[in-house]
Amino acid sequence: MLVGDELYIATRRYLIDYGMRHLNGLGADHICKVCIQNGGSCCRSCSHLVDGAGCQNRNTSCTSWLCGYLKLLFYKAGLIKDWHTFWDEVPGIDFRQDFTPPLVKMTTHLEVSMMRELGEALANDLKLKLSRDKDNIDFIVLASDLDELIDEIEFAGNSDISTPLIKRLNYLIKDFHEFQQAIKNIELHNRGEKTTPV
Secondary structure: OEEOOOOEEEEHHHHHHHHHHHHHHOOHHHHHHHHHHOOOOOOOOOOOEEOOOEEOOOOHHHHHOOOHHHHHHHHHOOOHHHHHHHHHOOOOEEOOEEOOOOEEEEOOEEOOOOOHHHHHHHHHHHHHHHHHOOOOHHHHHHHHHHHHHHHHHHHHOOOOOHHHHHHHHHHHOOOOHHHHHHHHHHHHHHOOOOOOOO
């Protein structure tokens, strides 16, 4: 959730670290591990990636960027608009590199959400999907489909166009049972109700 609208100064390093805390608060690291192990890594062929050592130069661009699976995570958590609003204020973001200055003037601030169970549940569903598939091609294609579809849903907003797009999204993730249950549990918790085991 976005909080406050007063001007503050943030360092480039702080923005990257803060973005990582927010991603990890949603359990994005669980999803990234599945992708990396199954050939879907968005970092593949990046010059900052060292085999066996990982990223050597994380920047604002790759911190702010969401793949299709991470977009699904943020969308279903109700945080995707806030995420984009926050990073839209950060100057100098470019493909796999940034020209972000050392100090940045900001007005938006994201409250770090602690819903790691969402990312873990989605990662478990992705592992199950991969275990059923003959190869990882459907896994990679689905990430791309989700990426485009969620962009279309966000662009459509509350218009009538969004209804069939949301139905299509729900169809694409119909087999993600653990993820959908985690979303329901969080919704119940947010309403102050007790969750019941499935």
